[in-house]
Amino acid sequence: MSSTAPTIPSDLAAWCVANDARAQNELFAFLRIPSVSARSEHKGDCLIAAQFVADALTHIGFRADIIPTPGHPIVLGEWRHAGPDAPTLLVYGHYDVQPAEPLELWTSPAFEPTVRDGRIYARGSVDDKGQLYLHIKALEAHLAVRGTLPVNVIVLAEGEEEVGSENLEAFLQREQQRLKCDAVVISDSTMFAPGIPSILSSLRGMAYLQIDVQGPAGDLHSGMYGGAVVNPAMALARILATFHDADGRVAISGFYDHVRPFPDNVRAQMRALPFSEAGLMHEVGVTALGGEPGYTALERLWTRPTCEVNGLLSGYTGEGAKTVLPAISMAKVSFRLVPDQDPDTIARLVREHVARVLPIGVTATVTALHGGRPWRADLQGPIIDAGKRALQAAFGREPVITGEGGSIPVVGDFERILGAPVLLMGFGLPGENAHAPNEWISVENYQLGIRAAATLLDEFAVAFTMSRG
Amino acid sequence: MSSTAPTIPSDLAAWCVANDARAQNELFAFLRIPSVSARSEHKGDCLIAAQFVADALTHIGFRADIIPTPGHPIVLGEWRHAGPDAPTLLVYGHYDVQPAEPLELWTSPAFEPTVRDGRIYARGSVDDKGQLYLHIKALEAHLAVRGTLPVNVIVLAEGEEEVGSENLEAFLQREQQRLKCDAVVISDSTMFAPGIPSILSSLRGMAYLQIDVQGPAGDLHSGMYGGAVVNPAMALARILATFHDADGRVAISGFYDHVRPFPDNVRAQMRALPFSEAGLMHEVGVTALGGEPGYTALERLWTRPTCEVNGLLSGYTGEGAKTVLPAISMAKVSFRLVPDQDPDTIARLVREHVARVLPIGVTATVTALHGGRPWRADLQGPIIDAGKRALQAAFGREPVITGEGGSIPVVGDFERILGAPVLLMGFGLPGENAHAPNEWISVENYQLGIRAAATLLDEFAVAFTMSRG
Numbered sequence: 016m017s018s019t020a021p022t023i024p025s026d027l028a029a030w031c032v033a034n035d036a037r038a039q040n041e042l043f044a045f046l047r048i049p050s051v052s053a054r055s056e057h058k059g060d061c062l063i064a065a066q067f068v069a070d071a072l073t074h075i076g077f078r079a080d081i082i083p084t085p086g087h088p089i090v091l092g093e094w095r096h097a098g099p100d101a102p103t104l105l106v107y108g109h110y111d112v113q114p115a116e117p118l119e120l121w122t123s124p125a126f127e128p129t130v131r132d133g134r135i136y137a138r139g140s141v142d143d144k145g146q147l148y149l150h151i152k153a154l155e156a157h158l159a160v161r162g163t164l165p166v167n168v169i170v171l172a173e174g175e176e177e178v179g180s181e182n183l184e185a186f187l188q189r190e191q192q193r194l195k196c197d198a199v200v201i202s203d204s205t206m207f208a209p210g211i212p213s214i215l216s217s218l219r220g221m222a223y224l225q226i227d228v229q230g231p232a233g234d235l236h237s238g239m240y241g242g243a244v245v246n247p248a249m250a251l252a253r254i255l256a257t258f259h260d261a262d263g264r265v266a267i268s269g270f271y272d273h274v275r276p277f278p279d280n281v282r283a284q285m286r287a288l289p290f291s292e293a294g295l296m297h298e299v300g301v302t303a304l305g306g307e308p309g310y311t312a313l314e315r316l317w318t319r320p321t322c323e324v325n326g327l328l329s330g331y332t333g334e335g336a337k338t339v340l341p342a343i344s345m346a347k348v349s350f351r352l353v354p355d356q357d358p359d360t361i362a363r364l365v366r367e368h369v370a371r372v373l374p375i376g377v378t379a380t381v382t383a384l385h386g387g388r389p390w391r392a393d394l395q396g397p398i399i400d401a402g403k404r405a406l407q408a409a410f411g412r413e414p415v416i417t418g419e420g421g422s423i424p425v426v427g428d429f430e431r432i433l434g435a436p437v438l439l440m441g442f443g444l445p446g447e448n449a450h451a452p453n454e455w456i457s458v459e460n461y462q463l464g465i466r467a468a469a470t471l472l473d474e475f476a477v478a479f480t481m482s483r484g
Numbered sequence: 485m486s487s488t489a490p491t492i493p494s495d496l497a498a499w500c501v502a503n504d505a506r507a508q509n510e511l512f513a514f515l516r517i518p519s520v521s522a523r524s525e526h527k528g529d530c531l532i533a534a535q536f537v538a539d540a541l542t543h544i545g546f547r548a549d550i551i552p553t554p555g556h557p558i559v560l561g562e563w564r565h566a567g568p569d570a571p572t573l574l575v576y577g578h579y580d581v582q583p584a585e586p587l588e589l590w591t592s593p594a595f596e597p598t599v600r601d602g603r604i605y606a607r608g609s610v611d612d613k614g615q616l617y618l619h620i621k622a623l624e625a626h627l628a629v630r631g632t633l634p635v636n637v638i639v640l641a642e643g644e645e646e647v648g649s650e651n652l653e654a655f656l657q658r659e660q661q662r663l664k665c666d667a668v669v670i671s672d673s674t675m676f677a678p679g680i681p682s683i684l685s686s687l688r689g690m691a692y693l694q695i696d697v698q699g700p701a702g703d704l705h706s707g708m709y710g711g712a713v714v715n716p717a718m719a720l721a722r723i724l725a726t727f728h729d730a731d732g733r734v735a736i737s738g739f740y741d742h743v744r745p746f747p748d749n750v751r752a753q754m755r756a757l758p759f760s761e762a763g764l765m766h767e768v769g770v771t772a773l774g775g776e777p778g779y780t781a782l783e784r785l786w787t788r789p790t791c792e793v794n795g796l797l798s799g800y801t802g803e804g805a806k807t808v809l810p811a812i813s814m815a816k817v818s819f820r821l822v823p824d825q826d827p828d829t830i831a832r833l834v835r836e837h838v839a840r841v842l843p844i845g846v847t848a849t850v851t852a853l854h855g856g857r858p859w860r861a862d863l864q865g866p867i868i869d870a871g872k873r874a875l876q877a878a879f880g881r882e883p884v885i886t887g888e889g890g891s892i893p894v895v896g897d898f899e900r901i902l903g904a905p906v907l908l909m910g911f912g913l914p915g916e917n918a919h920a921p922n923e924w925i926s927v928e929n930y931q932l933g934i935r936a937a938a939t940l941l942d943e944f945a946v947a948f949t950m951s952r953g
Contacts, residue, residue, distance in 0.1 A: 219707060223805040232769025236919075238688060238890030241792040241820055242784035243764065245774035248793035248815075249724060256725030259718070295712065300701025303844040305714035315711040323710040324717035325808050326799035331816060336692040336854040338818060338890075339794050346717075347800060349807055351710055375772040385805040421707030421807075450705075 021404035027469045030156045035462050038152045039135070041071070042461070045110075045144050046128040046137040052087055052111035052178045061087040061174045064110040068092075068172045071148070075155040077170065084182035087111060087174030091193075094154070095167045102197035102397070102479040103167040104472070107429065108147025109176035109203070112139035113450045120452035134455040141456035142449040146202035146442055147172055149461055153468030165476035169196060176203075180425050187432040197479060198398035199429045200471065202464065204419060204441030205449075207288060209457070212406035212414040212467070214399070215439035216281065217317060220352035220389030221422045222361040223325075225382045226251065226369060228344045234330070237340040244340060245376030248329035251344040254379065257372045258322050258348070262308050265322045265350075267368045273355045277318045281394070284416050285313055317418025321351045347384075351420060358386030387424035393436060397478035402438040404474045409467035440467065490873035496938045499625045504931050507621045508604070510540070511930070512597040514579075514613050515606040521556055521580035521647045530556040530643045533579040537561075537641045540617070544624040546639065553651035556580060556643030560662075563623070564636045571666035571866070571948040572636040573941070575623075576898065577616025578645035578672070581608035582919045589921035603924040610925035611918040615671035615911055616641055618930055622937030634945035638665060645672075649894050656901040666948060667867035668898045669940065671933065673888065673910030674918075676757060678926070681875035681883040681936070683868070684908035685750065686786060689821035689858030690891045691830040692794075694851045695720065695838060697813045703799070704809040713809060714845030717798035720813040723848065726841045727791050727817070731777050734791045734819075736837045742824045746787045750863070753885050754782055786887025790820045816853075820889060827855030856893035862905060866947035871907040873943045878936035909936065 023031075031038075050064035051057040065088045069079040072092035079092040090110070095103075115125035115138045123129035128137035135145065150170070157164050171194070173183050187194060206213040230247035231240070260266040277285075290313045292304060306315040315321070325348065330341030350361050362383040369379050392399070394416065406414040429437050442464040448454045492500075500507075519533035520526040534550050534557045541548040541561035548561045559579070564572075584594035584607045592598035597606035604614065619639070626633050640663070642652050656663060675682040699716035700709070729735040746754075759782045761773060775784040784790070794817065799810030819830050831852040838848050861868070863885065875883040898906050911933040917923045 221707070221807070223807070230770060235768060236890060237792045237794055237818060238690070238820060238888075240768060240785065241818075241889060242775050242788055242790035243773050243781040244768055244770060245772070246792050248796050249728070249791075251796070252721040252724035252793065252815075253728075255718060255721035259722075299704060299709060299713055301699060301713060301845050303714070304712050305843065305845045306711045312712040316709065319711055321711035322718075323706045323715050323809055324721065324798065325706055325806060325810070326801045327717050327720070327796045327813060328801040329793065330795035332795045332797040332814070336816065336818070337794060338690070338692070340792055341794070344796060345801070346721075347805065349706060349710075349805070351707055374774065376770050376774045419707075420710060421705060 021408040021470070021474065023408045023466045023470050024473055026160045027156045028466065030160045031462065031466050031469070034152070038465060039458070039461070042135070042145055042148050043128040045148055046139055047126055049126045050111050050139070050174065051114050052175050053114055061111055065090050065174055068110050071151050072170060075151065076158045084186065086182050089174070089186055090172040092170035094164055097164055097167045101166050101476060103169065103195065104475055105169040105171060105194060105196040105199045105433070105435065106150045107171050107199055107201045107425070108150065109143045109173050110147065111174040111177050112144065113142070113177050117452060122453055130458065133458050135458055135461065136453055136455045138454055140454050141443045141447045142454065143176065143203045145456040145461050146464065149442070149464035150202065150468045152465045153472070156465070156469045157472060165472050169194060176425070183425055184428050184432070187428055191432060194433055196433060196435050198475065199433065199435050199437045200398065200402070201426065201437060201439050202441050202468070203423070204439050205443035205445060205447065206441060207415050207417050209444055210410065212410040212412065213417045213441065214402055214406070214414050215419055215441060216392040216394055216416045217353070217418040218390045218423050218426055219320070219420055220356065220358060221349055221385065221387045222352060222358040222383065223347070223349040223385040224362055224365055225384055226254065226346045226348060226379060227382070228254070228377050228379045229342065230377045231340070231342050234342050235340040237338040240340050245374055246340055247377050248341050248344040250374045250377045251329065251346055253374060254369055254372055255324060255346060255348070257368070263306050264308070265320065267364050269364045270320070270361070273357065273360070274320060275354050281416060282314065282318070285317065285418065286311060288313065288415055316420040318353060320353050320356055323349050325349050351422070352389045354389045354391045356389060358388065362386070387422045388427045390427040390430070392439070396436055397482045398436050398438045398475060401471055401474035401478045402440050405467045405471035406440065408470045409463045490877040490939070490943065492877045492935045492939050493942055495629045496625045497935065499629045500931070500935050500938070503621070507934060508927070508930070511604070511614055511617050514617055515597040515608055516595055518595045519580050519608070519643065520583050521644050522583055527556070530580055534559050534643055537579050540620050541639055544620065545627045553655065555651050558643070558655055559641040561639035563633055566633055566636045570635050570945060572638065572664065573944055574638040574640060574663060574665040574668045574902070574904065575619045576640050576668055576670045576894070577619065578612045578642050579616065580643040580646050581613065582611065582646050586921060591922055599927060602927050604927055604930065605922055605924045607923055609923050610912045610916045611923065612645065612672045614925040614930050615933065618911070618933035619671065619937045621934045622941070625934070625938045626941060634941050638663060645894070652894055653897050653901070656897055660901060663902055665902060665904050667944065668902065668904050668906040669867065669871070670895065670906060670908050671910050671937070672892070673908050674912035674914060674916065675910060676884050676886050678913055679879065681879040681881065682886045682910065683871055683875070683883050684888055684910060685861040685863055685885045686822070686887040687859045687892050687895055688789070688889055689825065689827060690818055690854065690856045691821060691827040691852065692816070692818040692854040693831060693834055694853055695723065695815045695817060695848060696851070697723070697846050697848045698811065699846045700809070700811050703811050706807040706809040709809050714843055715809055716846050717810050717813040719843045719846045720798065720815055722843060723838055723841055724793060724815060724817070726837070732775050733777070734789065736833050738833045739789070739830070742826065742829070743789060744823050750885060751783065751787070754786065754887065755780060757782065757884060785889040787822060789822050789825055792818050794818050820891070821858045823858045823860045825858060827857065831855065856891045857896045859896040859899070861908070865905055866951045867905050867907045867944060870940055870943035870947045871909050874936045874940035875909065877939045878932045
């Protein structure tokens with residue numbers, strides 16, 4: 016690996032400057048397609064968006080297929096002319112977007128991209144059309160300037176990321192041979208702060224459960240039966256209160272057994288980030304933070320497993336007073352997981368815990384609604400090295416290593432099924448409203464993203480060759 | 485007081501037999517009026533029902549007034565010709581009824597009284613039209629047979645009992661002089677079991693509160709913020725879990741301070757009742773009962789204060805999984821009270837308790853939605869003695885002393901404002917569906933109720949005179 020400070024190759028840099036305006040106009044056309052995967056009335060729009068991606072790939076010299084799935088199609092672009100010794104890089108992104116509602120909260124229309132204050136406002140601008148399309152423009156830069164790419168490239172764009180990527184895993188399994196690659200790059204995440212390029216190194220997994228408590232066969236009058244018949248709403252509260260100890264640790268037996276601590280150097284890097292707990296409190300509007308003792312707030316969010324109540328429902332919830340002793344109560348409870356916790360194991364532990372603490376006079380069922388494995392990058396190897404240098408070249412400073420409290424299950428799928436390491440190199444920014452009205456991507460980050468993605472190809476070719484060395 | 489076994493006076497008994505069919509037909513006409521006080525579209529029907537009561541009273545020789553209130557009117561009937569030494573008895577009942585919905589669950593129409601299996605099915609049959617009208621028929625028996633009553637009688641029928649009796653207390657205050665009486669009799673309760681006449685000796689009061697917990701300013705993504713931002717749904721569960729200790733006692737400091745134990749003889753009588761805990765479990769469909777240690781289930785229901793969760797709401801409660809960290813959570817919590825607990829004091833104690841156990845990172849407000857004082861009868865004096873004898877005369881066995889877990893705030897108002905003891909002599913039966921579809925009153929109990937109410941007048945006159953020595 017080169018030890019000189021990385022730069023954007025000058026031929027690519029010149030092309031980028033000359034083509035920034037067009038790259039933005041083309042993105043606008045992409046953003047105007049309301050490819051909302053969750054809504055059946057937008058099925059046709061999803062197909063149009065898939066065709067848009069396939070056309071963009073064909074136009075720059077890729078072979079592109081639109082591959083049907085039981086849901087929305089997958090677009091697969093391939094360019095395999097880098098020679099027998101060159102590595103293969105798979106670029107993953109998605110062309111589907113979140114629903115835009117509530118529409119009345121958008122300052123400009125969700126599907127009419129508008130630039131204000133250096134930001135492109137539109138549904139899908141950052142999640143993920145902008146971050147997918149910047150890779151296509153980077154590929155175009157190489158092919159336009161040099162007529163070739165330094166590595167073989169597969170572009171995989173799915174249309175169901177916002178609805179759970181339900182058909183992706185099976186596709187990866189089925190097409191393992193065709194998708195064989197040496198690394199995967201995904202731009203669908205957020206930088207730590209403006210001007211601070213970031214490599215996302217960990218994602219939390221999830222075990223999402225529903226707990227239903229049943230007391231009497233039907234709702235009862237709380238005056239006539241209260242005091243002798245066990246109240247399932249109170250029973251549920253008592254059950255949930257046992258999920259943490261007094262200090263804020265999850266108190267379910269065995270919960271932490273498979274947690275693999277983050278390496279000290281990663282912890283040290285995260286602790287060195289300019290993160291402000293006061294800023295977080297101000298952002299969400301609270302006067303104190305909570306959570307597991309012994310960790311900073313950022314570590315709790317990125318590196319530690321949690322237990323959250325996502326929903327509660329029982330009895331009378333309308334205005335005023337109704338004296339009901341409810342027959343049933345319900346809680347939605349989700350556990351964010353870190354390596355090497357397993358969602359199925361966690362669901363079993365919770366089930367056993369609930370059985371252990373269950374008050375007499377009620378029954379409880381624990382139903383697993385959704386599970387996803389946690390993920391953590393190795394943070395070494397050619398694609399990580401190349402990513403670091405490409406980001407430094409584009410942004411003028413070394414990237415920081417970040418974590419993410421949320422879950423992106425497909426990341427683990429790529430590593431597990433294709434056996435290739437994943438680089439998460441995102442160009443979003445805090446406050447980007449990814450799933451909310453007024454979603455935006457920074458114009459500057461979109462342009463720097465093209466430069467970083469273009470540089471990544473060169474750097475990956477070099478790093479890969481050196482690693483074979 | 486006479487020590488011979490009481491009987492129904494033979495002249496009144498004969499009149500009752502001759503008039504049972506008519507008394508039922510007249511009740512049917514009363515039941516056909518859909519006087520649903522909660523629904524504004526039935527305002528006219530409530531007026532028609534008030535007029536029906538006034539007419540029935542006028543018809544038997546009472547003076548009757550329909551007195552407007554800000555809500556539905558109060559009917560006041562008066563007969564004051566028993567002489568200067570005779571006591572005055574106030575009969576209270578209500579002509580309004582609960583809504584009949586859901587209509588589709590009624591076997592016969594709610595407002596078309598139908599006799600099946602010895603029961604009169606109709607909305608209001610037992611709560612309270614049947615139990616109010618049986619008193620009017622008892623008064624008619626005296627006036628028809630003897631041309632007079634042995635005591636002065638005031639009949640007070642309100643039309644807002646099912647919506648909280650909002651204008652009754654002010655009416656009692658304003659008309660204290662006119663309503664001056666030596667005793668009050670109310671038939672709006674339930675017998676312990678068929679064939680077992682009952683005097684209801686206690687009612688629980690209530691402090692109904694709403695607890696709102698606020699965490700972050702808006703809903704957050706549970707992955708991005710979970711673990712550092714305190715979860716208000718979990719915080720609520722932890723707060724509620726502190727309301728009882730591990731054994732089932734209410735653990736709010738000071739909660740039991742003003743509880744006046746039931747007299748040993750009343751406790752002994754209640755313990756002697758043929759109450760089956762297995763029967764209660766079967767009725768409500770549970771396999772175990774709970775509650776405060778050291779008391780039978782019946783004592784817990786009738787004589788001990790409780791804390792119940794009536795409703796829970798927070799976050800996402802629909803189908804499937806949504807990873808929200810809710811901004812707010814809400815619980816409706818009611819405390820059933822016994823003498824001498826005070827609803828305002830209890831609300832204050834709960835507020836102090838919540839402040840004491842409140843997790844950091846959230847705020848909580850405790851709002852008092854409704855309060856009612858508990859009540860307990862003295863179980864001595866002329867009206868109680870007369871009630872016991874009248875019930876024994878009609879049913880052929882001594883009444884039992886019962887309690888009631890629910891709340892009827894007006895009972896305490898009568899005692900407090902008018903200074904007169906209250907006799908609760910009800911003719912309902914378990915399973916009567918008072919607030920549910922298919923409400924019914926037993927035909928036999930309606931008839932025996934007329935006889936008991938008629939006998940009560942004679943017995944009260946005697947007992948009152950004897951008590952004056």
